[in-house]
Amino acid sequence: METVQSQIPALKKDKPRKRNGRRIILILSGLFIVLLVILFFQSSISKVAQIHITGFELISETAIGQASGISIGDSYFYTSSAKIAQRVKTLKTIDTVKITKKFPGYIHIEVKEFQRVAFQLNSDGDMEAILADGSTVSLKGRSPTIDRPIMSGWKDIDPWKNKLCAVLAQIPEALLSDISEIKPIPSVAYEDKIKIYTRSMFEVNTTVGYLLEKIPYMSSLINDTKEKQNSTDGILSLLDSDYGDRFEKDKDPNELVESPAP
Numbered sequence: 009m010e011t012v013q014s015q016i017p018a019l020k021k022d023k024p025r026k027r028n029g030r031r032i033i034l035i036l037s038g039l040f041i042v043l044l045v046i047l048f049f050q051s052s053i054s055k056v057a058q059i060h061i062t063g064f065e066l067i068s069e070t071a072i073g074q075a076s077g078i079s080i081g082d083s084y085f086y087t088s089s090a091k092i093a094q095r096v097k098t099l100k101t102i103d104t105v106k107i108t109k110k111f112p113g114y115i116h117i118e119v120k121e122f123q124r125v126a127f128q129l130n131s132d133g134d135m136e137a138i139l140a141d142g143s144t145v146s147l148k149g150r151s152p153t154i155d156r157p158i159m160s161g162w163k164d165i166d167p168w169k170n171k172l173c174a175v176l177a178q179i180p181e182a183l184l185s186d187i188s189e190i191k192p193i194p195s196v197a198y199e200d201k202i203k204i205y206t207r208s209m210f211e212v213n214t215t216v217g218y219l220l221e222k223i224p225y226m227s228s229l230i231n232d233t234k235e236k237q238n239s240t241d242g243i244l245s246l247l248d249s250d251y252g253d254r255f256e257k258d259k260d261p262n263e264l265v266e267s268p269a270p
Contacts, residue, residue: 056082057113066101066121066137066145075099076117084113092117101145125176126159126190127152140177142170157187157204168192168200172216183223186230198247206230209241222246 056078061069073079077095078087089107092115096105101121108116126138127147134148138159157176162169169192176184189205193213202219204212210230214222226246233242233252245251 053112054084055113056080056084056115059115059117061117061119063119064121066124066147067099071099072096072102072117072119078115084109084111084115100143101139123177124156125173126156127154128159128162138173140173142173155181155185157184158189159191160189161191166192168194168216171200172202172219175216175220178220179223183227186227210244211242212244212246214244214246218246222250225250 057080059073059076059078059080061072064072075096075098076092078092089109092107093105096102096117096119102119103122104120106118108118110116122139122141122143124137125140128136128138128144130136130144130146134146135150135152136144136146137152137156138144159169159172172190186206186208187204188207191203191205193201193203195201198215200216202214202216204214206212206226208230210233212226223246226244229244229246229250229252230242233244234240237253243253
């Protein structure tokens with residue numbers, strides 16, 4: 009019996025088969041995640057639902073929105089904040105741009121425009137705003153608040169125009185509030201000479217070069233001239249010396265009676 013058993017070969021034990029269940033679960037899970045991602049990006053929650061633009065005055069909200077390259081319904085994740093800001097900054101009136109994104113679907117575009125220093129009328133009679141660098145922005149069809157001087161009689165090729173704009177940008181708004189108009193009146197002695205018309209009924213002769221230095225004293229000199237000359241209007245000269253006199257129609261504006269500067 010033992011001899012017979014020894015002649016029968018031992019049966020090989022089957023090796024346990026690899027179970028593919030775990031792999032199938034992983035594949036199915038991956039497909040499920042991909043499906044969720046696809047459904048998410050096709051759903052409204054992944055779209056731009058609101059665009060809020062603030063800080064604009066010289067340029068329209070529509071122009072900023074168009075420059076941004078985004079609109080309601082676009083993918084919220086498609087364009088980066090840096091890219092949106094870069095597009096908006098191509099507008100010549102825009103100095104800085106800040107983009108804030110809040111999920112889901114909210115984008116805030118906050119702009120800061122270049123400083124507006126004056127206004128002018130173009131050849132068609134339309135109002136334009138003048139920026140600190142001398143560039144202009146059309147205000148056609150709009151009714152802006154004229155809270156800066158109007159520059160009249162200036163040629164675009166006049167180098168003193170841009171220099172005046174740069175000076176006006178350095179002057180506090182409170183000191184500009186009485187100035188209504190600025191005209192160029194170059195002379196042999198002063199090629200940058202200008203005439204300023206004030207809302208307080210005074211004409212002021214000065215220069216682009218003197219303006220930043222002299223304007224802090226202009227208001228007090230006007231009041232001093234009114235008091236001493238017993239007049240509600242007058243003429244000032246803010247050049248090498250400061251003079252003031254009452255306004256007389258028959259009097260040469262360049263002939264001023266000296267009034268001590270404050």
